[in-house]
Amino acid sequence: MPVAGPPAGRLLAAAGLIGGVPAVALLALLGFGWVEPLPGAVALLACIATAFVLARIWLGNLRRLGDALRRAAAGEADPREESGGILLPSVAAIADDMRRLARSVNERSDLVLRLRRADEAVVERLPDPLVVLDANGAALRANAAARALFGGAGGVGGLAAGGIGDLAALLRHPALAEALDAARAGAPAAVDVALPVPVARELKVHVIPMEPPLADGGRQVLVLSDRTRDRAVERMRADFVANASHELRTPLASVIGFIETLRGPARDDAEARDRFLGIMAEQSERMRRLIDDLLGLSRIETTEHQPPEGEVDLASLAAAEAAALAPILAARGARLETALEPGTVAAPADAEQLGQVLRNLLENAVRHGKEGGTVRLSVAPAAPDPRLPARPGAMLAVSDDGPGIARHHLPRLTERFYRVDRGRSRSSGGTGLGLAIVKHIVNRHRGHLLIESEEGAGATFRVWLPAERAAK
Numbered sequence: 001m002p003v004a005g006p007p008a009g010r011l012l013a014a015a016g017l018i019g020g021v022p023a024v025a026l027l028a029l030l031g032f033g034w035v036e037p038l039p040g041a042v043a044l045l046a047c048i049a050t051a052f053v054l055a056r057i058w059l060g061n062l063r064r065l066g067d068a069l070r071r072a073a074a075g076e077a078d079p080r081e082e083s084g085g086i087l088l089p090s091v092a093a094i095a096d097d098m099r100r101l102a103r104s105v106n107e108r109s110d111l112v113l114r115l116r117r118a119d120e121a122v123v124e125r126l127p128d129p130l131v132v133l134d135a136n137g138a139a140l141r142a143n144a145a146a147r148a149l150f151g152g153a154g155g156v157g158g159l160a161a162g163g164i165g166d167l168a169a170l171l172r173h174p175a176l177a178e179a180l181d182a183a184r185a186g187a188p189a190a191v192d193v194a195l196p197v198p199v200a201r202e203l204k205v206h207v208i209p210m211e212p213p214l215a216d217g218g219r220q221v222l223v224l225s226d227r228t229r230d231r232a233v234e235r236m237r238a239d240f241v242a243n244a245s246h247e248l249r250t251p252l253a254s255v256i257g258f259i260e261t262l263r264g265p266a267r268d269d270a271e272a273r274d275r276f277l278g279i280m281a282e283q284s285e286r287m288r289r290l291i292d293d294l295l296g297l298s299r300i301e302t303t304e305h306q307p308p309e310g311e312v313d314l315a316s317l318a319a320a321e322a323a324a325l326a327p328i329l330a331a332r333g334a335r336l337e338t339a340l341e342p343g344t345v346a347a348p349a350d351a352e353q354l355g356q357v358l359r360n361l362l363e364n365a366v367r368h369g370k371e372g373g374t375v376r377l378s379v380a381p382a383a384p385d386p387r388l389p390a391r392p393g394a395m396l397a398v399s400d401d402g403p404g405i406a407r408h409h410l411p412r413l414t415e416r417f418y419r420v421d422r423g424r425s426r427s428s429g430g431t432g433l434g435l436a437i438v439k440h441i442v443n444r445h446r447g448h449l450l451i452e453s454e455e456g457a458g459a460t461f462r463v464w465l466p467a468e469r470a471a472k
């Protein structure tokens with residue numbers, strides 16, 4: 001092969017390789033006088049000229065092959081042979097083969113690219129949160145569901161920047177570390193992980209080893225499922241039965257106790273009898289309320305998935321409920337102020353159930369509010385609020401100037417039997433089910449319940465309801 005150099009040098013070298021030996025032989029023949037000078041010189045010239053022509057063609061062919069190879073390597077769609085110049089037959093065949101090879105390599109790399117994109121799109125769009133880990137157990141990427149779960153806005157960038165505090169806590173969790181070790185040995189593993197901060201969460205994590213590794217170097221895929229809600233529902237179900245029995249057992253035990261006393265020691269004590277009968281009536285009434293609320297709650301739950309029908313004039317409904325509140329208002333020395341915008345309508349809505357919502361909220365404001373305080377009730381078409389749907393709606397609000405509710409109680413307030421102050425709630429005649437009923441009714445109406453309160457500064461309960469009048 002000619003040494004690399006400028007084209008003229010290469011040409012000379014190639015020509016030398018091709019015609020060097022015959023030219024030197026001719027020169028020797030001439031030198032020794034074994035050929036006539038003229039024919040000898042002609043032959044020498046012809047030899048040199050042929051050597052240069054062949055060298056040119058040879059170098060040109062090599063260059064074109066080289067170009068075609070480079071273009072194929074660069075992944076050009078069709079490394080077409082430039083025309084012109086003489087092409088040696090075998091070189092032409094090689095160039096053809098090369099074009100075919102380049103085409104199939106290109107098709108294959110296109111396919112690989114498409115498959116990779118499809119893989120990424122599938123992972124990204126899966127509804128289950130997925131996190132891909134590298135060989136060191138660091139997060140490479142998280143799909144959209146995982147980013148939503150961890151509240152991270154960014155993609156891989158956000159991950160690398162540590163934008164998802166929770167994910168880091170998950171990856172450091174000792175239970176997960178064990179599962180990761182097991183997965184490194186090649187066995188899929190699953191663990192339950194409880195993350196206490198910032199929000200208590202219970203996750204089921206499946207660790208799937210990737211052998212061979214993913215295209216981006218991923219060695220393990222974590223499939224997460226958020227069990228927080230399921231576990232809470234399970235616990236709530238179990239608690240509910242226990243709570244309901246407990247709530248009924250207390251008044252029942254008191255009634256049974258007084259019956260025994262009236263049959264025995266207090267048989268002839270008229271004064272005690274009157275007092276005990278009064279307490280028994282109170283306790284029986286408490287059991288009746290509890291059973292009413294339990295039945296109401298289960299009735300509402302069974303219809304929760306079917307939306308209500310009809311229109312409700314909220315202003316007149318609120319006026320009627322406000323009027324019915326007079327006895328408890330008087331008992332607590334409280335005042336009621338109303339601001340009811342006439343013609344405020346909720347639809348689709350159930351008047352009976354919305355009456356129950358109003359009653360429960362008003363009674364809470366009076367019972368849990370300040371003795372001698374002021375309760376405000378307002379009903380109006382809903383103003384735009386980023387927390388609420390942009391659709392037309394109606395808003396009813398009940399607020400009081402009582403002791404309010406500490407912030408950490410707010411999320412649990414609508415759970416059945418959840419009370420801030422158990423003793424106070426019972427003595428004020430509450431069942432602990434009022435807000436659970438409110439929540440279920442609001443859910444059935446596809447509405448929203450907003451609770452705002454600060455300890456010592458009163459509480460405001462707002463209910464947003466859809467107001468979509470049927471098209472006439």
Ligand SMILES: Nc1ncnc2c1ncn2[C@@H]1O[C@H](COP(=O)(O)OP(=O)(O)O)[C@@H](O)[C@H]1O
Nearest residue numbers: 364365368419420421425430431432433434435
């Ligand atoms: N307006 C309010 N002000 C202060 N606390 C309230 C108010 N409304 C409800 N609560 C708290 O929420 C708890 C749950 O309310 P609810 O479900 O209606 O049960 P209850 O039968 O006790 O009224 C109450 O026990 C009380 O602690």
Ligand SMILES: [Mg+2]
Nearest residue numbers: 364430434435
């Ligand atoms: Mg109540």
